[in-house]
Amino acid sequence: MKIEKGVISSSQLTFMIIGFLQASNLLLVFSSRIVNHDSWLAILVGLVISIPIALSYAALAKEFSGKTLIQISDIIYGAYLGKMISVSYILIFLLTFSIDLRLFSDFLITYIMPETPIWAILTLLTFLSAWAVRGGIEVIARCSFIIIAMASIIILSTFVFLLSDMEFSNFLPVFDLPLKDFIQGTHINVSLYYLEIIIFLMIMAFVNKTEQVRGSMLWGLILGGVSLLILEVRNVAVLGIVSNILTSPSFNAVRYISVAEVFTRLEMFVVIMLITTVFLKVSIMYYATVLGLAQTLHLRSYLPLVTPIGIITISLCIISGDSSMELLHGGMYIWPVFILPIQLFPVLSLFIVKLRKKSKKLGANEE
Amino acid sequence: MFNFLSKKLRSWQQQNQNINKENKENDNSKKTKENSQAKLSSNLKENLDSIKAILGVCEDLIIREFAFGNKGQISAAIIFIDGMVDRTLINDNIIKPLMYDNRFICEEESLEIKNIDIIKGTILYVGEIEKSTTINDLVESCLSGDTILLIEKAKEALVISSRGWETRGVVDPETETIVRGPREGFTENLRTNTTLLRRKIKSPDFMLEAMKIGRKTNTAISIAYLKGVANPEVIEEAKRRLKRIDTDGILESGYIEGFIEDAPLSIFSTIGNSEKPDTVAGKILEGRVAVLVDGTPFVLTFPMVFIEGFQSAEDYYSRPYYASLVRVIRFIAFAISILAPSSYVAATTFHQELIPTPLLFTVAASSEGTPFPAVVEVLAMGVIFEILREAGIRLPRPVGQAISIVGALVIGESAVSAGLIGGIVVIVIALTAVASFVVPAQTDSGAILRVILVILAGSMGGVGIMVGLIGILIHLASLRSFGTPYLSPLAPLSPFDLKDVFFRVPIWAMLTRPKSIVRQNIQRQKFILKPTPPPEKKDKGGSK
Amino acid sequence: MKMIILLAMVFLIILIIEAPKLIVNKYWKELIVFLSLLSLAFILTVLVILGVDIPSPLEGIEYLIDDILDLSWERK
Numbered sequence: 001m002k003i004e005k006g007v008i009s010s011s012q013l014t015f016m017i018i019g020f021l022q023a024s025n026l027l028l029v030f031s032s033r034i035v036n037h038d039s040w041l042a043i044l045v046g047l048v049i050s051i052p053i054a055l056s057y058a059a060l061a062k063e064f065s066g067k068t069l070i071q072i073s074d075i076i077y078g079a080y081l082g083k084m085i086s087v088s089y090i091l092i093f094l095l096t097f098s099i100d101l102r103l104f105s106d107f108l109i110t111y112i113m114p115e116t117p118i119w120a121i122l123t124l125l126t127f128l129s130a131w132a133v134r135g136g137i138e139v140i141a142r143c144s145f146i147i148i149a150m151a152s153i154i155i156l157s158t159f160v161f162l163l164s165d166m167e168f169s170n171f172l173p174v175f176d177l178p179l180k181d182f183i184q185g186t187h188i189n190v191s192l193y194y195l196e197i198i199i200f201l202m203i204m205a206f207v208n209k210t211e212q213v214r215g216s217m218l219w220g221l222i223l224g225g226v227s228l229l230i231l232e233v234r235n236v237a238v239l240g241i242v243s244n245i246l247t248s249p250s251f252n253a254v255r256y257i258s259v260a261e262v263f264t265r266l267e268m269f270v271v272i273m274l275i276t277t278v279f280l281k282v283s284i285m286y287y288a289t290v291l292g293l294a295q296t297l298h299l300r301s302y303l304p305l306v307t308p309i310g311i312i313t314i315s316l317c318i319i320s321g322d323s324s325m326e327l328l329h330g331g332m333y334i335w336p337v338f339i340l341p342i343q344l345f346p347v348l349s350l351f352i353v354k355l356r357k358k359s360k361k362l363g364a365n366e367e
Numbered sequence: 368m369f370n371f372l373s374k375k376l377r378s379w380q381q382q383n384q385n386i387n388k389e390n391k392e393n394d395n396s397k398k399t400k401e402n403s404q405a406k407l408s409s410n411l412k413e414n415l416d417s418i419k420a421i422l423g424v425c426e427d428l429i430i431r432e433f434a435f436g437n438k439g440q441i442s443a444a445i446i447f448i449d450g451m452v453d454r455t456l457i458n459d460n461i462i463k464p465l466m467y468d469n470r471f472i473c474e475e476e477s478l479e480i481k482n483i484d485i486i487k488g489t490i491l492y493v494g495e496i497e498k499s500t501t502i503n504d505l506v507e508s509c510l511s512g513d514t515i516l517l518i519e520k521a522k523e524a525l526v527i528s529s530r531g532w533e534t535r536g537v538v539d540p541e542t543e544t545i546v547r548g549p550r551e552g553f554t555e556n557l558r559t560n561t562t563l564l565r566r567k568i569k570s571p572d573f574m575l576e577a578m579k580i581g582r583k584t585n586t587a588i589s590i591a592y593l594k595g596v597a598n599p600e601v602i603e604e605a606k607r608r609l610k611r612i613d614t615d616g617i618l619e620s621g622y623i624e625g626f627i628e629d630a631p632l633s634i635f636s637t638i639g640n641s642e643k644p645d646t647v648a649g650k651i652l653e654g655r656v657a658v659l660v661d662g663t664p665f666v667l668t669f670p671m672v673f674i675e676g677f678q679s680a681e682d683y684y685s686r687p688y689y690a691s692l693v694r695v696i697r698f699i700a701f702a703i704s705i706l707a708p709s710s711y712v713a714a715t716t717f718h719q720e721l722i723p724t725p726l727l728f729t730v731a732a733s734s735e736g737t738p739f740p741a742v743v744e745v746l747a748m749g750v751i752f753e754i755l756r757e758a759g760i761r762l763p764r765p766v767g768q769a770i771s772i773v774g775a776l777v778i779g780e781s782a783v784s785a786g787l788i789g790g791i792v793v794i795v796i797a798l799t800a801v802a803s804f805v806v807p808a809q810t811d812s813g814a815i816l817r818v819i820l821v822i823l824a825g826s827m828g829g830v831g832i833m834v835g836l837i838g839i840l841i842h843l844a845s846l847r848s849f850g851t852p853y854l855s856p857l858a859p860l861s862p863f864d865l866k867d868v869f870f871r872v873p874i875w876a877m878l879t880r881p882k883s884i885v886r887q888n889i890q891r892q893k894f895i896l897k898p899t900p901p902p903e904k905k906d907k908g909g910s911k
Numbered sequence: 912m913k914m915i916i917l918l919a920m921v922f923l924i925i926l927i928i929e930a931p932k933l934i935v936n937k938y939w940k941e942l943i944v945f946l947s948l949l950s951l952a953f954i955l956t957v958l959v960i961l962g963v964d965i966p967s968p969l970e971g972i973e974y975l976i977d978d979i980l981d982l983s984w985e986r987k
Binding site: 297298311315318320326332333 | 925929932933938940941942944945948949951952953955956958959965967968969973975976977982983984985
């Protein structure tokens with residue numbers, strides 16, 4: 001019996017990746033604290049570096065079409081080692097999921113609902129995502145187009161409205177920082193959002209046309225990266241050096257919009273965009289976690305895991321980091337280093353598979 | 368404990384099943400005992416007696432016994448229900464040929480006409496005649512308006528189609544009024560309705576399949592679709608779901624809808640309905656399946672998608688630019704109808720900073736001194752509006768409109784001047800009310816969404832509204848109607864079908880049927896149909 | 912204490928909603944996983960409510976990367 005009966009199209013995969021990256025709007029601060037006004041360059045270089053890795057993910061998915069990351073590692077590394085690797089993937093998914101949720105709730109509490117206790121917001125968001133996850137991958141995929149359409153419109157229109165407030169001299173001097181800082185900033189960018197799409201290895205198995213996965217991965221990554229670039233350029237051009245010390249530069253930048261003195265205070269659109277895209281991202285991660293756990297344990301259905309995992313995530317969110325400063329420090333210095341090997345692991349898997357294939361071929365030829 | 372629970376559950380289910388079985392058995396056994404197996408005998412008197420025994424003392428049952436042949440030697444009887452038959456047809460085309468024309472034939476021939484096939488084949492002037500042998504069939508067809516002819520010494524009877532009763536004429540439908548387009552609407556008569564459709568689609572591919580549902584009402588329904596276009600799986604699924612229905616009565620197509628819809632617990636309806644033949648014909652041409660039910664002018668169509676509620680038949684009759692503008696306005700109106708009250712609540716209670724300063728003063732001045740918080744004001748006004756609307760519908764028509772307008776004005780006006788509610792609340796509710804009628808298909812679901820969103824906004828502000836909207840989005844995305852995702856063509860996106868969502872492209876550019884609904888015969892017209900001026904003639908001999 | 916009783920009620924409701932489906936379908940393995948995860952969740956939430964200082968997994972990661980492996984960007 002198949003655990004997930006849904007099938008998604010390759011364009012839906014693209015939309016999901018774009019939405020996933022657009023939700024990283026909140027994480028932009030991590031690298032821009034280090035590379036300052038050159039963050040746009042770090043984003044661009046990060047994108048270029050991530051493309052080949054993402055393509056190798058796609059190649060791995062194509063090699064094992066119809067299999068998720070968990071099943072793939074079971075096949076490559078055998079039952080015991082495979083299980084260990086699967087469990088570490090799932091733990092990482094769970095941790096990323098809870099950190100993103102936590103960051104977003106911190107944002108909501110700081111800017112919009114200062115009086116609300118954090119568990120209420122967390123429960124609300126988790127409940128929404130659990131609802132979507134229970135509907136299956138098809139429901140998340142169907143939500144994705146509407147969400148990214150709205151988010152893209154908001155990104156583009158705020159960019160246009162802010163054109164008059166932009167100071168492009170804010171970008172000068174270009175590349176005025178030590179190389180080490182630049183490498184660190186790029187590394188943060190790559191690990192914190194571009195290569196997070198490792199999670200899509202859990203979802204690519206359900207794409208109806210496997211040969212198109214590569215293209216949709218590439219397009220999703222590029223379009224998502226470009227929207228991040230637009231956001232960052234807008235923030236730095238409007239706010240200048242200030243943008244690096246704010247918790248949410250997007251929110252503050254959009255406050256500058258004033259069309260005919262009537263359309264002011266448009267920052268609620270930033271919140272709308274953030275809520276919807278973060279909802280999408282969190283649902284995808286939630287789904288990947290639950291599905292991965294169910295596949296590791298060879299369960300027949302992932303539905304009974306949804307509620308307990310949700311509650312565990314809420315408690316993880318509450319205990320992980322007493323303040324956003326702690327999270328910020330972890331995100332800037334620790335987390336990227338920790339997560340990079342895991343993100344590069346599928347590349348190693350691909351390498352092993354290709355080697356084995358080749359040796360088999362050679363062996364066959366010799367015989 | 369759970370074992371206990373599940374045992375309870377199971378035993379309960381079994382009991383239920385047993386009860387159902389018993390019911391069925393009872394019904395069936397009664398039927399079998401009384402009539403269904405009973406064949407006609409060759410004795411006319413006996414036959415008449417057994418029919419009388421079933422139909423009892425129905426005062427509208429008419430049994431006319433008579434004799435025919437050149438000497439009146441063959442006795443016969445016709446049975447019909449008064450009021451359900453066309454009397455002229457019975458007099459002129461059944462009784463007259465038998466009693467009058469047969470007087471002039473010779474004796475040998477007269478003996479032959481005892482044969483029921485000869486009567487059917489040579490004497491009666493009626494279009495549709497069938498033979499039947501069981502009493503059960505006879506009673507059933509008699510009750511649906513056919514006339515039964517029984518003849519002495521024949522073991523078969525003729526069922527003569529003679530249905531004709533008083534019906535409402537084909538008139539302008541009240542629910543979907545339009546400016547341009549055909550004015551006819553469906554009636555309560557199934558045959559008239561199928562005729563209205565058949566007159567629009569004169570193709571042998573247009574299929575009408577009959578079915579009877581309802582143990583007691585025996586309601587005739589008819590499944591209409593276009594063969595070769597409609598998805599065969601949808602037709603099969605529809606038939607399967609319709610056959611499943613085992614109830615005593617179907618009084619309106621809403622009953623059928625309740626029995627066959629995909630999401631019975633959702634507030635959104637996954638089956639569309641329409642009162643206009645041109646709308647239904649358009650949907651059938653797009654590859655949908657329609658179910659017509661006898662006794663109601665509302666025809667069901669499915670698969671239904673969310674955006675169908677925003678389309679109107681008139682969009683296709685008017686020019687594309689204006690039609691597209693109206694489409695966009697409908698979407699805006701729907702957004703206003705579900706979002707305006709909750710936005711007002713959220714903005715005044717939680718996000719005063721979002722209101723532009725000049726407006727803020729006005730809002731503050733109007734809500735100054737009102738005793739209730741914004742949520743209560745808005746909810747109360749919403750309830751009052753729904754009451755007025757309901758009263759306006761139920762009251763006799765001449766009174767109704769006056770009451771609703773005067774009621775709204777008086778209540779609104781005096782409540783504001785008495786300082787009970789803010790003036791802006793009245794404006795918001797009025798705007799909502801007007802906007803909610805722009806999209807008739809979603810008026811009822813919109814009313815519920817509005818309340819939910821107002822409560823969410825009252826408790827959590829803008830974030831609450833967003834949470835509500837995302838919840839609605841998840842729910843809509845999880846719905847399906849006969850295999851078609853409810854949000855298609857938006858999600859899953861099929862770019863080609865966007866031609867008919869936020870704007871309507873010109874008719875000549877509507878090349879395909881919606882891909883999410885139709886699997887075969889997707890192209891609906893020729894590729895180059897854009898009107899162009901006639902090619903210029905090369906030699907203009909005459910004009911020189 | 913009130914909070915814990917409330918919490919127990921929430922978990923009981925979840926149990927009542929989810930478990931019967933699994934029992935009826937004879938999904939025993941799923942039931943075991945569900946119950947063990949749910950009890951883990953219950954323990955975690957109770958500890959959070961009681962204000963017990965649970966070490967955050969992030970601190971562990973920080974210790975691993977920073978102090979054991981000495982790979983943090985901060986040090987270089």
